[in-house]
Amino acid sequence: xxxxxxxxxxxxxxxxxxxxxxxxxxxxxxxxxxxxxxxxxxxxxxxxxxxxxxxxxxxxxxxxxxxxxxxxxxxxxxxxxxxxxxxxxxxxxxxxxxxxxxxxxxxxxxxxxxxxxxxxxxxxxxxxxxxxxxxxxxxxxxxxxxxxxxxxxxxxxxxxxxxxxxxxxxxxxxxxxxxxxxxxxxxxxxxxxxxxxxxxxxxxxxxxxxxxxxxxxxxxxxxxxxxxxxxxxxxxxxxxxxxxxxx
Amino acid sequence: xxxxxxxxxxxxxxxxxxxxxxxxxxxxxxxxxxxxxxxxxxxxxxxxxxxxxxxxxxxxxxxxxxxxxxxxxxxxxxxxxxxxxxxxxxxxxxxxxxxxxxxxxxxxxxxxxxxxxxxxxxxxxxxxxxxxxxxxxxxxxxxxxxxxxxxxxxxxxxxxxxxxxxxxxxxxxxxxxxxxxxxxxxxxxxxxxxxxxxxxxxxxxxxxxxxxxxxxxxxxxxxxxxxxxxxxxxxxxxxxxxxxxxx
DNA sequence: ACAAAAGTGTTGAATCTACACCCATGC
DNA sequence: GCATGGGTGTAGATTCAACACTTTTGT
Numbered sequence: 001x002x003x004x005x006x007x008x009x010x011x012x013x014x015x016x017x018x019x020x021x022x023x024x025x026x027x028x029x030x031x032x033x034x035x036x037x038x039x040x041x042x043x044x045x046x047x048x049x050x051x052x053x054x055x056x057x058x059x060x061x062x063x064x065x066x067x068x069x070x071x072x073x074x075x076x077x078x079x080x081x082x083x084x085x086x087x088x089x090x091x092x093x094x095x096x097x098x099x100x101x102x103x104x105x106x107x108x109x110x111x112x113x114x115x116x117x118x119x120x121x122x123x124x125x126x127x128x129x130x131x132x133x134x135x136x137x138x139x140x141x142x143x144x145x146x147x148x149x150x151x152x153x154x155x156x157x158x159x160x161x162x163x164x165x166x167x168x169x170x171x172x173x174x175x176x177x178x179x180x181x182x183x184x185x186x187x188x189x190x191x192x193x194x195x196x197x198x199x200x201x202x203x204x205x206x207x208x209x210x211x212x213x214x215x216x217x218x219x220x221x222x223x224x225x226x227x228x229x230x231x232x233x234x235x236x237x238x239x240x241x242x243x244x245x246x247x
Numbered sequence: 248x249x250x251x252x253x254x255x256x257x258x259x260x261x262x263x264x265x266x267x268x269x270x271x272x273x274x275x276x277x278x279x280x281x282x283x284x285x286x287x288x289x290x291x292x293x294x295x296x297x298x299x300x301x302x303x304x305x306x307x308x309x310x311x312x313x314x315x316x317x318x319x320x321x322x323x324x325x326x327x328x329x330x331x332x333x334x335x336x337x338x339x340x341x342x343x344x345x346x347x348x349x350x351x352x353x354x355x356x357x358x359x360x361x362x363x364x365x366x367x368x369x370x371x372x373x374x375x376x377x378x379x380x381x382x383x384x385x386x387x388x389x390x391x392x393x394x395x396x397x398x399x400x401x402x403x404x405x406x407x408x409x410x411x412x413x414x415x416x417x418x419x420x421x422x423x424x425x426x427x428x429x430x431x432x433x434x435x436x437x438x439x440x441x442x443x444x445x446x447x448x449x450x451x452x453x454x455x456x457x458x459x460x461x462x463x464x465x466x467x468x469x470x471x472x473x474x475x476x477x478x479x480x481x482x483x484x485x486x487x488x489x490x491x492x493x494x
Numbered sequence: 495a496c497a498a499a500a501g502t503g504t505t506g507a508a509t510c511t512a513c514a515c516c517c518a519t520g521c
Numbered sequence: 522g523c524a525t526g527g528g529t530g531t532a533g534a535t536t537c538a539a540c541a542c543t544t545t546t547g548t
Contacts, residue, residue, distance in 0.1 A: 008259060008296045008298075009260070009296070009297050009298050009299040009300070009301070010257075010299075011258055011259065011260045011297065012255060012256075012258065013256070013258045013260070013331070013342055049255045049256070050256050050258065050331075050342075051255075051256050052256040052257075052340070053256070053333045053340075054256070054333065055331070055332055055333060056329060056330075056331040056332075056342070079328050079329065080328075081326050081327075081328050081329070082303060082326065082328070082329045082344045083303075084260070084297075084302070084303040084344070085302055085303075086300045086301065086302060093299070093300075095260055095297075095303070095342070095344075097329045097331070097342075228475075
């Protein structure tokens with residue numbers, strides 16, 4: 001217990017974004033290099049302070065646009081939760097609202113970026129060293145990846161990793177990369193097609209470098225998957241965000 | 248777009264709790280009657296301001312204790328997310344971090360309560376009128392109930408609704424009440440027992456008012472359920488907290 | 495022809511659902 | 522005995538996992 005105990009702590013609120021994509025066969029996250037103190041020169045998730053009169057979701061979309069040039073209305077954007085440990089920001093008491101954004105396989109590093117250097121990096125690299133990212137961004141990223149993995153099971157989230165149209169193989173690659181397990185192409189295809197509203201055939205085909213041309217699909221109207229896509233047992237992890245032992 | 252647009256909005260942070268239990272065959276939420284403005288006399292979720300140097304989770308546990316007399320370490324407590332729409336609190340800019348707490352079937356209203364009147368109320372009643380609860384607490388409660396329903400499927404959350412020991416019938420009642428669907432007692436029992444680590448027999452029995460005595464169980468070590476408990480198709484709802492159309 | 499990727503069919507194992515049936519208690 | 526809830530057995534439908542096999546392209 002610290003001694004300071006005035007009620008109504010003076011708090012600043014930031015919004016931070018874990019923007020994930022699948023590139024080069026790996027799950028990658030968009031990082032910026034911090035141009036200012038604290039943590040100057042360190043890699044960090046893009047984000048910034050909440051403005052007066054601004055909604056949280058709007059702030060997330062604005063930061064997305066300012067720092068990456070991406071259009072928030074086209075991306076999946078969902079709140080992950082609040083991170084507010086007292087010592088997480090050396091400037092003072094700062095609570096951040098973390099967001100998970102999913103980007104389709106994008107051109108490259110990112111156009112119109114505000115920050116010194118924005119780049120994609122494989123999440124394993126970012127998570128390998130707990131102090132690789134500024135603040136508690138390692139924790140946030142871990143939460144984001146967990147969430148993305150989980151949501152692939154029960155929702156159609158995987159389709160937003162893909163472009164406007166995509167092949168069954170591309171969609172399957174999303175699952176394989178995010179989950180880190182190989183899936184049977186035959187059974188995968190069958191299951192996706194059988195799940196009502198998951199994907200709809202666009203009527204066109206795409207010629208591959210090799211092999212038979214693949215049917216192109218686009219997102220269907222469904223958001224939740226029933227039955228869910230399975231990735232086998234275990235997976236561990238707390239029930240989503242449990243705080244107390246509760247056991 | 249509002250005109251005020253200084254960066255670094257001055258914000259206060261509160262913590263609000265949606266405390267759920269199953270009582271009298273219904274899913275109920277703990278409400279207090281507000282003793283101060285704004286919304287004086289209106290029903291609201293318990294909560295209060297974050298203090299200096301205090302962790303978010305610690306604040307949630309403190310409010311739980313202060314306002315309800317419950318011991319946070321014994322309850323399931325998990326963050327739901329942040330709610331921060333600009334107009335949600337007439338006192339100014341207040342972002343709240345909402346928590347979901349699950350309480351076992353408790354004695355009654357609640358001992359040692361701080362607030363004028365704390366009471367349990369069926370969630371349908373609280374949600375029937377969008378303005379029944381103060382602030383945006385209706386939204387928060389809806390999110391909490393959705394989350395609880397979802398977590399019953401994939402986690403052992405149901406056991407924390409029960410006391411230290413419980414019968415299969417009591418555990419089943421949790422599912423039936425929270426989901427609002429009847430379940431087959433025979434299949435339910437079999438499935439729970441087959442899921443490793445969900446429950447463990449305590450070796451004792453409880454004599455009922457009527458019928459054969461029931462075996463008493465206590466929580467097992469598992470936190471996630473595989474395979475999950477199923478409640479049939481649909482359910483609808485956005486993919487958990489999607490913000491943008493993303494479609 | 496051959497490699498490579500897209501797809502279809504099939505089969506055995508596991509699971510879900512529904513329900514018949516037995517067990518143990520209070521009245 | 523009989524009502525009531527706890528609990529086991531079992532059969533048919535559905536789903537899953539694994540893999541043989543066919544289709545369609547580029548080289």
